[in-house]
Amino acid sequence: MRIIRNRKIVEDGWIHVADDAEVPADGDVIVSWKRWRESREALLARSGSGSARLGVRLPNTLDPHEVQADLPHFALIAVEFPKYRDGRGLSIARMVRREGFRGELRAVGNVLRDQLFYMERCGFDAFEVDKSKSIENALEAFSELSVTYQDAIQPRSVPRQHRWRRS
Amino acid sequence: MYRYDEYDRTLVRERAAQLRGQIARRVSGELTEDEFKPLRLQNGLYLQLHAYMLRIAIPYGMLASTQLRKLAHIARTYDRGYGHFTTRQNIQFNWPELEDVPNILDELADVEMHAIQTSGNCIRNITTDHLAGVARDELEDPRPFCEITRQWSTFHPEFAFLPRKFKIAFTAGREVDRAAMLYHDIGVRIVENAAGERGFSIYAGGGMGRTPVIAKEIREFVPREHLLSYMEAILRVYNRLGRRDNIFKARIKILVNETGIERFREMVEAEWQETRESTLRLAEGEIQEMAKFFAPPSYESLSPSDALLAELRRSPNADFARWARNNVVLHKQPGYSVAMLSLKASDTPPGDLSDSQMDAVADLADRYSFGELRVTHTQNLVLADVKTTELEKLWHELRALDLATANVGRLTDQICCPGLDFCNLANARSIPIAEEIRHRFDDLDYLDDLGDVSLKISGCINACGHHHVGNIGILGIDKRGIEHYQLLVGGSSGYDASIGKILGHAFPREEIVGAVEKVLKLYVRLRESEDEPFLDTFRRVGEKPFRDTLYSNELYADHPQS
Ligand code: SF4
Numbered sequence: 237m238r239i240i241r242n243r244k245i246v247e248d249g250w251i252h253v254a255d256d257a258e259v260p261a262d263g264d265v266i267v268s269w270k271r272w273r274e275s276r277e278a279l280l281a282r283s284g285s286g287s288a289r290l291g292v293r294l295p296n297t298l299d300p301h302e303v304q305a306d307l308p309h310f311a312l313i314a315v316e317f318p319k320y321r322d323g324r325g326l327s328i329a330r331m332v333r334r335e336g337f338r339g340e341l342r343a344v345g346n347v348l349r350d351q352l353f354y355m356e357r358c359g360f361d362a363f364e365v366d367k368s369k370s371i372e373n374a375l376e377a378f379s380e381l382s383v384t385y386q387d388a389i390q391p392r393s394v395p396r397q398h399r400w401r402r403s
Numbered sequence: 404m405y406r407y408d409e410y411d412r413t414l415v416r417e418r419a420a421q422l423r424g425q426i427a428r429r430v431s432g433e434l435t436e437d438e439f440k441p442l443r444l445q446n447g448l449y450l451q452l453h454a455y456m457l458r459i460a461i462p463y464g465m466l467a468s469t470q471l472r473k474l475a476h477i478a479r480t481y482d483r484g485y486g487h488f489t490t491r492q493n494i495q496f497n498w499p500e501l502e503d504v505p506n507i508l509d510e511l512a513d514v515e516m517h518a519i520q521t522s523g524n525c526i527r528n529i530t531t532d533h534l535a536g537v538a539r540d541e542l543e544d545p546r547p548f549c550e551i552t553r554q555w556s557t558f559h560p561e562f563a564f565l566p567r568k569f570k571i572a573f574t575a576g577r578e579v580d581r582a583a584m585l586y587h588d589i590g591v592r593i594v595e596n597a598a599g600e601r602g603f604s605i606y607a608g609g610g611m612g613r614t615p616v617i618a619k620e621i622r623e624f625v626p627r628e629h630l631l632s633y634m635e636a637i638l639r640v641y642n643r644l645g646r647r648d649n650i651f652k653a654r655i656k657i658l659v660n661e662t663g664i665e666r667f668r669e670m671v672e673a674e675w676q677e678t679r680e681s682t683l684r685l686a687e688g689e690i691q692e693m694a695k696f697f698a699p700p701s702y703e704s705l706s707p708s709d710a711l712l713a714e715l716r717r718s719p720n721a722d723f724a725r726w727a728r729n730n731v732v733l734h735k736q737p738g739y740s741v742a743m744l745s746l747k748a749s750d751t752p753p754g755d756l757s758d759s760q761m762d763a764v765a766d767l768a769d770r771y772s773f774g775e776l777r778v779t780h781t782q783n784l785v786l787a788d789v790k791t792t793e794l795e796k797l798w799h800e801l802r803a804l805d806l807a808t809a810n811v812g813r814l815t816d817q818i819c820c821p822g823l824d825f826c827n828l829a830n831a832r833s834i835p836i837a838e839e840i841r842h843r844f845d846d847l848d849y850l851d852d853l854g855d856v857s858l859k860i861s862g863c864i865n866a867c868g869h870h871h872v873g874n875i876g877i878l879g880i881d882k883r884g885i886e887h888y889q890l891l892v893g894g895s896s897g898y899d900a901s902i903g904k905i906l907g908h909a910f911p912r913e914e915i916v917g918a919v920e921k922v923l924k925l926y927v928r929l930r931e932s933e934d935e936p937f938l939d940t941f942r943r944v945g946e947k948p949f950r951d952t953l954y955s956n957e958l959y960a961d962h963p964q965s
Contacts, residue, residue, distance in 0.1 A: 299643075321441050321524070323564030327642045330561055334677065350425065350442055357560035373433070380421045383414045385554040387682045 238371055240352075240363040241340070243378050245371055248364075250291060250312065266291035266314055269298060272306070280309065293344065296324040300331035307337045315360075317345035326358045333359035352377040357384065404465045404775060405550045405696045407515040414557070415512045418519055422446050423505035445525055445563070447495075447518030448504060452827040457496050457504060458521040459511060463531040463549040463573075464492035464778040468765040471776065473514040475761035481507055486761070488746060488754040490818060490869060491570070492530050492778040493521055497825060519557060524565045526556035526638075531573040532581040533779040536697060537787050539735045543593050543601060545573040547693040548630060551685070555631050562638050566645035567653035569638070570610075583780060583896035585609050585618045586872060588641075588655045589634060594624065602626045607637055607667070608659030613864045615871040616656040617900045619664045621671060627690065629675075632683040636675035640667070700773040700788055705738025708791035712740060715794060723798050725847060726809040731794060740791045742772075744784040744801060745816060747841070748808035752834045753819045754782035763804050771797050781818055781857075783811060812855040814923070815841050818869055822862030822879060823886075829862035831879025831886035831912075836860055839916050853923060856937045859894075872896040874937050875919060876903045888915040892922060892949055893941045901942075906950040918953055925952045 239248045250264045255271050259282065272279060272292050283290040291312030294303065303313075313332060315325040329341055342362035343355050352363055352374060365371045407415070422442070429439040443449075447458035459474070474494060478486045481503045482496040489495055499507060511517055520527055529549045536544040552571060556562070562569070574584040575593040584590035590606035603625045609618025625633045637655075644662070646652045659667050712731065718724040732741040744764065747753050756764070764784065768776045771793060772786040779785060784806075789797060801807035810816050817840065820826070822833030837860055844850060859873030863880075870876030876891035887909035894903030910918050923937075925948060930940045941949065 320438065321564050322647060323524075323562070324643055324647075326561045326564070327639050330639075348438060350438075351564070354558075354560040354563050370433075380424070381414065381417050381558070383410055383417070384560075385414070385557050386559055 237364070240365060240371065240375065242361055243375065245375065262288055264289040264291065264311070266293050266312060268293050269295060294328060296322065296328060298328070300328050303332065304335050307332070307335055310339055312340040312342060313337060314342040314344045317343055317347055320346045320348045320351055326354060329355070329359040349374040349377045353381060404467060411515070412512070415517045418446070418517065419505060419508035419512055422508060426501065426505060441523055441564070444523035445520055447521035449522060451497065452825055454498050455501055455504070457499050457507065457518060458489070459494050459516060459518045460521050460528045461493050461778050462553050463529050463535070463546055464533055465546070466776050466778060468768040468774045468776070470514045470516055471761050471765040471768070473510060473516070475758040475765070477507055477510060478758040478761065485755050485757045487752070488756065488778050488782045490780050490782060490867070491528050492780055493528055522568070524567050525563050526559065526569045526571065529553050529556070529571050529573065530582055530780060532576060533777045533785050534581060534732065534741060534787070535575070536699065537734050537736070537741055538576060539733055540577040540579060542575045542577055542595060544694070544697055545575045545593055546697045547690060549573050550696065551631070551693055552634070562642060565642055566647045567650070569655070580898045583872065585898070585900040586611055586896060587618060589637060590618045596624050600626065603630060605633060608656040610654050610656045611866040611869055611871055612654065613651060613866070614656065615866065615902045616660065617902070619659065621664070621668050628685045628687070629679050630685060632679045632681060633675055635678060635683060636671045639674055640670045699736065702736050702739065702788070705790065707737040708740065709733065711791050722809070723795055725851065726798055726807055727794060729809040729813065729851070730811045734788070738791060740789050740794060742786045742789045742794065742797060743811045744786065744806045745808040745811055746783050747810060747816050748805050750838060753817055753837055760804055760806065764806070767797065767800060781816065783816070809847060810850060813850040814844055814853055814856045814858050815850060818859040818873070820861050820868035826862060828865055829879065830881040831862050831888065833860045833862040833868060833879055836877060836888065836915060840919065843916050843920065852933070853927070854936050869896070871902050872900070873903060875922060877915060880909055882909060886912050888912070890915065890918050890922070890953065892946065893938065895938055904946055906946055907954040921952050922949060925949060
């Protein structure tokens with residue numbers, strides 16, 4: 237599957253594992269938050285070995301504080317957007333980044349071009365663009381607005397800019 | 404007022420170009436209407452009964468004469484020759500063509516204007532006291548904080564897709580709240596604590612609409628530097644926990660009510676502890692830099708003019724004297740006065756202004772008031788800095804424009820939503836009711852005798868006409884396919900906020916204005932003196948005599964809400 241990562245279209249190597257499917261022994265996998273809670277030990281034992289990194293998929297109803305203690309175990313966190321206009325995932329992203337999570341933060345679900353700019357500024361760096369849309373077109377979202385007023389988390393290359401902070 | 408620099412200009416231009424692209428993608432079918440809708444709404448573009456409606460932001464009601472001229476040009480070129488000032492101090496045009504909208508936005512950008520976040524489920528235009536910076540009872544000019552908040556909330560990445568719209572108002576009056584602060588999702592009042600430090604009392608969870616709620620105090624004192632972090636904490640809790648399953652329960656007022664203010668406060672405070680020392684913290688120097696934009700204009704040093712104004716108010720020119728009494732407000736700068744222009748005059752809907760009137764008012768602003776004007780949330784205009792000695796000259800000019808009706812604060816200074824004439828949600832017409840009231844109560848002596856009474860009319864329970872908070876409110880409903888109107892009494896939008904009460908069943912179209920008249924007659928009979936305002940009398944005597952006068956021939960108890 238092709239996704240956007242750091243503003244580039246790339247072939248994604250991560251595997252989404254459904255709750256009723258078996259977790260493969262090898263490869264990078266993304267499991268649901270529920271599965272992580274139920275099979276924590278097994279998943280940890282697995283990801284201890286070589287190229288089998290662990291990612292978790294959070295529902296947007298989750299209180300991010302619940303994830304806090306577990307953050308060091310994840311190389312990737314995916315946040316679900318059941319509907320593009322449901323902004324809960326944006327707050328989750330900011331809170332997860334605030335807790336110091338440095339791995340890949342990926343938006344999944346009904347992810348559309350016109351939300352990418354906001355998502356990136358909240359800390360997302362990877363996007364599974366909705367399959368019904370052109371992923372090439374979606375890339376344009378990042379260059380439409382070149383200035384912003386408030387501090388945000390991403391992209392890190394842009395200096396933090398409070399507009400009212402005139403010098 | 405605030406002036407754009409290159410940075411602001413870039414932002415507004417890029418947003419206009421972005422919307423142009425989004426419209427093109429909608430036309431090509433790349434975007435579905437469902438996907439396009441929030442994008443256009445976040446840029447003030449509504450689909451109304453007959454056409455698109457474009458709502459343009461007037462941040463906290465401040466408008467330069469050059470901007471008003473541009474609005475006149477837009478009214479003339481792209482619309483039907485008028486614009487409509489709204490209760491959020493904005494202006495809207497009711498008839499633009501979709502394909503013209505990007506061009507309108509480009510034209511607006513030329514004069515530092517835009518339509519960003521004037522609708523949609525995001526943080527809306529910030530509103531404040533229309534007397535900011537000139538009111539005598541003001542603790543501190545709130546506009547620098549309004550502008551800081553405007554910038555912080557513009558394209559805030561985290562709060563672009565909230566459960567529902569979100570409105571913030573600032574007030575700084577020691578005595579009077581002229582911004583209906585307690586009916587906002589967040590109300591901010593500038594205060595001074597016991598140690599003499601300035602800060603903010605913050606209220607949350609107010610709102611009108613179907614379920615009117617008075618905001619509750621969430622923190623008595625937030626230090627100045629923490630304004631943004633505190634608001635961000637409230638928004639973050641709301642964004643995560645506000646209901647998204649039912650559009651009618653999605654406002655923050657429902658969350659606060661369902662959670663309870665104590666629990667809600669705990670969550671906000673916990674979140675605030677995480678962010679209060681972040682880069683959101685405002686340095687005093689930054690506040691002062693912003694305050695420079697709102698420095699007083701270059702007033703001449705004149706002697707105090709209170710005595711002169713008192714004299715003008717007794718002028719032998721009775722019409723002018725009345726206008727000076729009703730439409731002129733004392734200014735804090737010696738020698739100056741505040742002049743209010745009533746947009747509730749001729750037979751046009753409240754808040755409407757024609758293109759030629761806009762041009763003329765822009766000229767008046769240039770000649771009498773340092774090229775600036777303000778829009779009030781009661782849909783009038785203000786020339787805030789007029790020399791008291793020039794008031795009479797100004798009045799003559801306003802009269803020629805039909806803008807000198809001396810009814811500010813009076814019964815006929817009504818707020819009225821567009822209603823069934825324009826709005827696809829309406830149950831009943833509201834503009835014709837306002838018109839009938841204007842005709843029935845056209846005796847200015849009688850209006851003056853009644854004193855200040857606020858009358859507000861909505862065409863359905865969404866309450867865009869703020870009927871809940873009028874001293875007298877009228878609500879249009881649909882009763883078996885026939886327009887009816889409920890009458891509410893006792894609302895207030897000030898610091899002493901109260902929600903109007905429905906006293907009995909609704910009235911048919913032919914009877915509603917008569918019912919208003921009955922209420923007013925009773926008030927005149929019951930008031931202790933001519934100085935006791937309507938609201939005070941109502942609060943003193945209670946609703947029973949009012950109910951009796953309205954429904955004396957009926958067993959009103961049988962239909963309390965119908
Ligand atoms: S109150 Fe109702 S009728 Fe009036 S503008 Fe609002 S939605 Fe429309």
